[in-house]
Structure formats: structure tokens, C-alpha cells
Amino acid sequence: xxxxxxxxxxxxxxxxxxxxxxxxxxxxxxxxxxxxxxxxxxxxxxxxxxxxxxxxxxxxxxxxxxxxxxxxxxxxxxxxxxxxxxxxxxxxxxxxxxxxxxxxxxxxxxxxxxxxxxxxxxxxxxxxxxxxxxxxxxxxxxxxxxxxxxxxxxxxx
Amino acid sequence: xxxxxxxxxxxxxxxxxxxxxxxxxxxxxxxxxxxxxxxxxxxxxxxxxxxxxxxxxxxxxxxxxxxxxxxxxxxxxxxxxxxxxxxxxxxxxxxxxxxxxxxxxxxxxxxxxxxxxxxxxxxxxxxxxxxxxxxxxxxxxxxxxxxxxxxxxxxxxxxxxxxxxxxxxxxxxxxxxxxxxxxxxxxxxxxxxxxxxxxxxxxxxxxxxxxxxxxxxxxxxxxxxxxxxxxxxxxxxxxxxxxxxxxxxxxxxxxxxxxxxxxxxxxxxxxxxxxxxxxxxxxxxxxxxxxxxxxxxxxxxxxxxxxxxxxxxxxxxxxxxxxxxxxxxxxxxxxxxxxxxxxxxxxxxxxxxxxxxxxxxxxxxxxxxxxxxxxxxxxxxxxxxxxxxxxxxxxxxxxxxxxxxxxxxxxxxxxxxxxxxxxxxxxxx
Numbered sequence: 196x197x198x199x200x201x202x203x204x205x206x207x208x209x210x211x212x213x214x215x216x217x218x219x220x221x222x223x224x225x226x227x228x229x230x231x232x233x234x235x236x237x238x239x240x241x242x243x244x245x246x247x248x249x250x251x252x253x254x255x256x257x258x259x260x261x262x263x264x265x266x267x268x269x270x271x272x273x274x275x276x277x278x279x280x281x282x283x284x285x286x287x288x289x290x291x292x293x294x295x296x297x298x299x300x301x302x303x304x305x306x307x308x309x310x311x312x313x314x315x316x317x318x319x320x321x322x323x324x325x326x327x328x329x330x331x332x333x334x335x336x337x338x339x340x341x342x343x344x345x346x347x348x349x350x351x352x
Numbered sequence: 353x354x355x356x357x358x359x360x361x362x363x364x365x366x367x368x369x370x371x372x373x374x375x376x377x378x379x380x381x382x383x384x385x386x387x388x389x390x391x392x393x394x395x396x397x398x399x400x401x402x403x404x405x406x407x408x409x410x411x412x413x414x415x416x417x418x419x420x421x422x423x424x425x426x427x428x429x430x431x432x433x434x435x436x437x438x439x440x441x442x443x444x445x446x447x448x449x450x451x452x453x454x455x456x457x458x459x460x461x462x463x464x465x466x467x468x469x470x471x472x473x474x475x476x477x478x479x480x481x482x483x484x485x486x487x488x489x490x491x492x493x494x495x496x497x498x499x500x501x502x503x504x505x506x507x508x509x510x511x512x513x514x515x516x517x518x519x520x521x522x523x524x525x526x527x528x529x530x531x532x533x534x535x536x537x538x539x540x541x542x543x544x545x546x547x548x549x550x551x552x553x554x555x556x557x558x559x560x561x562x563x564x565x566x567x568x569x570x571x572x573x574x575x576x577x578x579x580x581x582x583x584x585x586x587x588x589x590x591x592x593x594x595x596x597x598x599x600x601x602x603x604x605x606x607x608x609x610x611x612x613x614x615x616x617x618x619x620x621x622x623x624x625x626x627x628x629x630x631x632x633x634x635x636x637x638x639x640x641x642x643x644x645x646x647x648x649x650x651x652x653x654x655x656x657x658x659x660x661x662x663x664x665x666x667x668x669x670x671x672x673x674x675x676x677x678x679x680x681x682x683x684x685x686x687x688x689x690x691x692x693x694x695x696x697x698x699x700x701x702x703x704x705x706x707x708x709x710x711x712x713x714x715x716x717x718x719x720x721x722x723x724x725x726x727x728x729x730x731x732x733x734x735x736x737x738x739x740x741x742x743x744x745x746x747x748x749x750x751x752x753x754x755x756x757x758x759x760x761x762x763x764x765x766x767x768x769x770x771x772x773x774x775x776x777x778x779x780x781x
Contacts, residue, residue, distance in 0.1 A: 211478075211519040216559060218541030222524055253541065260543040263483050263525035279445045280643065280690045281602035281676050283781045317527060317694055318445040318643075319484035322602040322674070323353070323609045333486035 196242040201231045205246065217247040221257050225264060234265040262317075263332050270305040270312035272351045275329040276339070278315050281322035290326035290339045291315060297344065311348075354452040356612035357625070358588060360596045361572040365456050373491065375498040378459040384504060386578035387463055390470060391512035395578075397428065400471040404574070406582030408594030412449075413439055413530075413567030414642065414671045416660045420582075425554040426472040427562050435563040436469050436477035438571055439535055440492075443482055443527040445643035445694060446674030449598040450568035452610045454481070454488040457572065458495035462518060464571030466504060467578055469516035472564055476517050479568075480535050483523040492520045527698035531746045532565040534700065545702045546746035567672075569598055589615035593659040597670075601626040603677035604633060615659040622658055623677070633679035636778075637762070641671025643691050644751035646758025647684075668758065683776040684763040688755060689714070689721045695752035706749040709740035713756055720767060723774030730760060730767055 197205075205224045212219040224243045229235050235258050244254035258264045265273070276291045291302075294313055298306055302315040321327045324337035328344075336347055356362040364381040366372045378384070389395065404420030411417045426434065438461065442450045453461060465477050481489045496518060499505045507515045521539055523529055529538045533547035536558050557563020573595060577585045586594035593615040599622060602608045606627025613622060619638070629635055635650040640658070646668045648656075656666045663670045678687065696714040701707045713736055716729050737753040744750075760767065769777045 211521070213559070216540070219521075219539060221541040222538070223522060226522065226524060249541075256543055257541065261483070261524040261526050278690070279694055280687055280781075281446045281674075283690060284603040284676070284678060284682070285608065288781060316484075317697060318443050318447075320442045320448050320451050320482050321485070322446055322448050322676075323600060324448075325602065325608070329484055332483075335485065335487060 196239070197228055197231060197246075201227050202246075209247075218249050218253060220247055221249065221254055222261070225254065225258055229265060233271075234268050271310050273312045273314060273329075273331050275314040275316035275319075275332075277317070277319050277321075277325070277327050277329075279318045279322075281318070282325040282327060285325035286340070287326040290328065290341075290344065293341050293344055294328075297348065310351075353607065353609035354456060354611075355609065356596070357617075358596050358614050359612055360576045360585065360588065361453060361460060361569055361598060362457060362612050363460075363576060367456060373456055373458055373495065375459055375495070375502055378457070382579065383459050383575070384463055386575040387466055387504065388510060389578060390467065391510045397471045397473070400467065400578060403577055403582040404471075407577045407585040408582075408589070408592055409570065409573055409577065409585065410593065410660060411567055412569035412573070412597065412672065414444065414644075416670060419566060419570055422554075422564060422566070423468070423471055425552070426474075426564055427555065428473060430473075430562050433476065433559075433561050434472060434474040435558040435561055436465055436472065436474040437532075437535065437539070437558060437563055437565040438465055438477065438479040438568055439530065439532060439565055440479055440481045440488075440568045441523050441530040441535060442568075442672065443484075443530055444672055444674060445691065446602055446639065446676045447600050447642050447672040448602075449600045449610050449673065450482075451485050451488055453568050453572050453598070454485075454492050454495075458492050459499065460572040460575055461568055462495060462499050462504070464574035465518055466509065466516050467574050468564065468566070468571060469518075470509075470512075470514050474562075474564070475515045476519075478519050478521050478539060478558070480521045480523060480529070480539060483525040486522065489520055489522045496520060526700075527694075528700045528746075528748060531748065534746065535565065536563065543700070545700045546748075548745050590657075590659055590661075593661060597658070597673050599658065600672075600674045601677065602674070604630045604679040604682070605677050606630050613658070616657045616662070618657050619653045622675070626677075629677070629679055631679075633681065635677065636680045636682055637678045637684070639668075639674075639676040639678075639755070640666075641669045642674040643676070643694065644747075644754055645669045645671045646754050647762060648758070649762050667761075681779045683778040683780050684759055684766050685717065685721045685770050686776065686780055688759045689717045691755050692717050692752065695748065699748060699752070703744040703749065705740045705743040706752065709736050709749065710752045712736045713740075713752060717756075720770050721776075723770075725767075725771035725774075727771060729771060730764065734760065
């Protein structure tokens with residue numbers, strides 16, 4: 196269900212917690228599964244639960260509570276732009292508008308070619324580098340002026 | 353950017369050197385000497401706590417609770433496992449200091465946690481890192497590996513007869529997990545819903561064991577205190593407000609970034625450090641301690657100093673030290689609308705007053721901003737706020753109400769103008 200590489204990563208996460216507290220590794224296991232699969236289907240969530248010897252509902256609860264988990268298929272590149280106040284004061288809301296225009300989609304939507312999904316995000320803890328956006332949850336893009344956005348989008352295949 | 357006027361957390365860090373964060377560089381500038389001192393001088397746990405108390409270090413995550421006192425709450429004679437936790441889940445709008453601590457000086461945090469582990473008899477620690485800063489998580493993992501290899505983590509550290517292991521835990525997007533008991537729930541692999549207190553974490557924390565949770569900046573200040581003595585740290589700041597503080601400055605300034613300065617610096621100087629107001633505009637208002645802190649108008653801010661007591665006296669709170677600067681063109685209704693949406697979005701839903709009330713606050717402010725406000729709306733906001741504050745398990749409810757109360761206290765006329773004229777008095781963000 197998951198590649199040996201992903202399973203090895205999950206096994207490494209498990210070493211961080213007491214042997215009888217495998218539940219603690221649910222968050223990272225779901226993250227690792229999502230990186231491999233692109234999103235979390237019920238089957239993937241259930242697989243993770245069984246792998247960590249937890250009831251499926253425990254894993255499902257995690258996947259639905261934390262907003263970086265994706266419960267539906269999305270575009271190849273998820274762009275999350277922060278529009279919270281500190282970012283907005285430095286062009287965050289404008290960056291969001293520019294992205295909508297450029298990609299021709301609204302927040303929560305995916306381009307028809309399946310390449311980009313655009314999300315409106317909450318504070319990413321990087322306000323000093325505003326405007327900021329997050330690429331596929333893990334890569335922080337700073338100072339996202341329209342020119343920087345153009346450049347970044349062109350880089351993403 | 354990050355810089356310091358007086359560096360404790362950033363002591364001698366070279367921000368231009370891409371390897372400055374590495375263990376080798378940290379040791380060169382006096383790193384791990386505090387830990388060595390504890391071992392060499394056979395310092396007792398009580399002696400460390402005494403220095404911490406003298407230092408007047410107050411929690412840097414937002415609450416400002418005296419760290420030495422918090423450490424003394426841990427039951428020293430408890431026979432079982434105890435835990436140490438670091439809260440790097442910074443998601444309070446305006447706050448981005450912990451990100452730079454891990455980026456530029458992760459070993460100060462690691463050393464501080466090892467000392468904390470020794471002092472409280474906790475042999476295992478976790479650092480819970482905010483979901484959106486994955487690169488910081490990877491760096492911290494790398495720094496941990498360096499510390500393990502060098503023998504600073506593991507068994508019988510430096511031959512001092514105590515053990516400590518430290519792990520990084522990566523969050524995945526929930527502001528509420530910055531609340532310490534929600535963080536513990538999350539660390540246990542559950543939804544981040546805060547626990548009812550008491551019992552406090554010092555008696556029932558992670559996995560039900562005694563646990564101490566401190567902020568990243570708090571731990572990162574500990575090596576300096578142990579190395580130089582609490583008194584020296586205290587003297588950097590003001591009585592009851594010891595040491596330096598990282599201020600994360602965002603908004604309408606020329607040079608946003610993290611500035612480590614002595615507590616008690618006048619706000620006007622801090623603003624100057626950040627390059628002053630962008631485009632030469634006039635300062636209108638400042639949120640001095642993260643989005644939950646009540647806003648203060650320019651004239652109050654320009655006459656206050658940046659420390660816990662002075663900001664509290666001015667009617668707000670120093671919180672996490674996140675300073676959000678707004679110029680004369682900022683519409684306060686629009687600003688508050690965005691903040692209220694944040695709390696509505698991030699309420700965990702456990703307590704009805706917060707789950708329902710944050711939605712009410714947002715919807716009412718939204719309709720004022722969009723020209724559909726009613727004259728009775730301002731009193732309605734205060735009434736809804738009064739039914740949230742103090743009626744929830746954790747402080748998120750209060751945090752959602754304080755910005756509303758602050759805005760209505762200092763900028764009520766702007767809200768009234770909005771309701772009457774159905775448009776902004778100022779252009780926007």
C-alpha cells in the first residue's frame with residue numbers, strides 16, 4: 196500500500212515515541228503517506244491506522260482535524276497563500292488576488308489541467324517575509340511579489 | 353531578516369554565514385559551555401532553578417509566566433518518567449521568531465532543553481514544530497543528529513551521570529496546538545483539543561506524566577543564564593522583565609524582521625531599528641504582542657517601552673513579542689475582519705461559546721465592512737464577546753475577543769463611520 200521507502204520513514208518516526216504509544220506517530224505517518232500518494236483516501240488512512248495498530252477512526256480524526264491533510268485529490272502543485280493580517284499589510288491579499296487571476300481559479304479550486312490547486316492559508320509563522328506562500332505544504336516561498344510569483348509558477352512543472 | 357542589538361538567543365550569531373547554525377560554530381562562540389559548567393562545577397538542580405529565578409526570565413510564548421517558578425513546579429521526587437516539551441508551534445499572526453531561532457541557532461535551544469531536562473529530572477524531550485515550517489523541522493533534525501554524535505544527547509551526558517534524549521515532532525496545521533495542553537494531545541496523536549486545567553501539565557502532562565512545556569525562545573535563553581548567572585541576564589532588561597526579547601516586526605515598516613533587543617527599549621527606537629514607517633507614512637496603530645493582543649493607537653505606543661509591565665500598563669500585552677505595525681491608510685474594520693476570520697477558522701470547536709461566538713464576531717464585523725452594519729452591531733459585538741471571554745476551556749476564546757474589544761475601545765468612531773456611510777474611512781490594508 197505504501198512504498199518501502201515511506202514505510203522506512205514511518206518506522207523511523209516510531210522510534211521517537213514509547214513502544215506502547217504508536218498513536219503519537221499518526222501525524223507523521225499520515226504526512227509521509229500523503230507525500231507519496233498526493234492525498235489521503237479512506238484506504239490510505241485505514242492502512243496507516245492498521246500499520247500503527249490503531250483503530251481507523253483515530254487516524255481519520257487526525258486527517259480531518261489538521262488542515263494540511265488533503266482528503267480529496269488535488270492538483271500536482273498546491274499553492275497556499277497566506278492572507279492573514281500581517282501578510283495582508285505587506286501585499287498578501289494582493290498576492291492571493293494575483294494568483295487567482297493568473298491561474299484563473301478561486302480558492303479551493305484546481306486548474307483544468309490538474310496542475311495547480313490554490314488555497315487561502317492562515318498564519319504560517321513567517322510574517323516578516325511577507326507575502327508568503329507554501330508550495331505542497333513543505334516549501335516556503337518568501338517575498339511573493341507578482342514577479343516572484345511568475346517566476347515560481349514557471350519553475351513548477 | 354534577523355538581527356540583534358544585544359544577543360542572548362542570537363549571541364554572536366553570524367547571519368551572513370550559512371554554517372553559523374552548525375554545532376561546530378556554536379561551540380566556537382561558547383556553545384555547550386553552560387552544560388559543561390553544570391557538569392564541571394557539579395551544579396545542583398536547585399542551583400539552576402535559583403539562577404533561573406534570579407534572571408526574571410518570563411515565558412516567551414505569550415503568557416510571560418516566570419520560567420524559574422514553572423520549573424520548580426515539577427515534582428522532583430516523582431519516581432516515573434517525566435517529559436520536557438518545547439512549543440515551536442508558532443502560528444499566532446505576527447509571530448515568526450522561533451522560525452529564525454531554529455534557522456540560525458538551533459543548538460541554543462537544544463542546550464537549553466538539555467539543561468531543563470537535567471534540572472527537572474526529565475530524560476526525554478520533544479520539540480513540537482509548526483506544520484508550515486517544514487524546512488525548520490528538517491534543520492532541527494539535522495542539529496539533533498549533530499548533538500547526538502557529539503555526545504550532548506544520550507546517556508551519561510559529558511560524564512555527568514544524567515541522560516537526555518530529544519526528538520522533533522512535526523505539526524500539520526492547527527493554530528490551537530500552540531495552546532500547551534492541545535499540543536500535548538496532538539503529540540499523543542489526537543485532535544488538538546485543549547484539556548481542562550487543573551490538573552496542570554506539571555502533574556498530568558504528556559502520556560499522563562509530569563511535563564514542563566516552554567517556548568523555543570525561553571529554552572534558547574537558558575544557556576546564557578547558566579553561563580553568566582541570572583543576575584547578568586536580569587540586568588540586560590528591567591526588574592521583573594529580565595533579559596532580551598525577540599520582537600517580530602511585521603506590517604508597514606521598511607525592514608520587517610526579528611530584532612533581539614533588551615526588554616524595556618522604547619517602542620520608538622524599535623520602530624527606527626526596523627527602518628521606520630514604509631513610504632514615509634504616519635503610524636496609526638500597533639498590535640504589540642501578536643494578533644490576540646488589543647491594538648494600541650500611535651500616541652500610546654510612541655510613549656511606551658517594550659516590556660511585559662509597560663505594555664500591560666498601556667492596556668495591551670507583550671504576548672509573543674509580535675509587533676504588527678499599521679499606517680494611516682489602514683482600515684481598522686477590514687483589519688479586524690481578517691483577524692476575526694482567523695479565530696473563527698481556528699476554533700477547535702470543543703467549547704460552544706468559542707465555536708459559535710467566533711462565528712458571530714466574524715459575521716457581524718464582515719457585514720459592517722461590507723456596508724450592511726446596523727447601529728446596534730457594536731454593542732452586539734461587545735455582548736457576544738462578553739459571552740465568550742472566560743467561558744471556555746482555553747484562551748483561544750479570550751484571544752478572539754481581545755482584538756475586538758481593543759478596536760472598539762480605541763477606534764470606535766471608525767466603526768460607526770462604516771455603519772453610517774457604508775464604506776471605509778481609510779483605503780484598506
